[in-house]
Amino acid sequence: MWADKSYTEVTFKGCRPTEPASNFDKSVDIQLYTAGFGDKVGPLKHFTKCFELSTSTATWTGLPKGLYYFKIVKIGGESHELKKIDVDQVRVDTTLAD
Template structure:
């Protein structure tokens, strides 16, 4: 009986939700990120803004950011991607690209690298000096 209880406990731990970050606005960076690299998770409602500053990749063209909603024990739905180019080129002296999503339910979210330089190659890599996630539409 103890072996069964131990097995049940192990199974419960295996399907328990992972820890999430409750701080809705945060900063980070990518170093040598590959396709499908995922950000940390954050609690959000209604609005999310993802900002990339000073990007570098194999061809220095673009990257696509895909926003996901965390759904425990289900596939995570996506809210579409945003294509970032300005953070590579510094157009008009601005090295920042921004993607916004609104109308979001109160849940945990994360984003992933969808394309790098318009490719989905396993060898593509991305560096971003600063990533800033802002959940306040007041900016």
């Protein structure tokens, strides 16, 4: 959970499936929520580049001041409870100026 004034960027780097890749759609979907009530904020973000030795980045702008968190809601197009991934680096940035 983190405090935010208007901008959030979430980055995943180095995503790997924990099961054989042949059985795995290499994607992960994340959703941003407000803390407390757990309301969804903005659209679901779909990551694939982090599986290709690159980085996947999602941004949300125009956010009201408050506390936020994100959840992985799908892995490989399915409920995250059914599949698992390893991620080398997860970064949350709340400054637009970089």
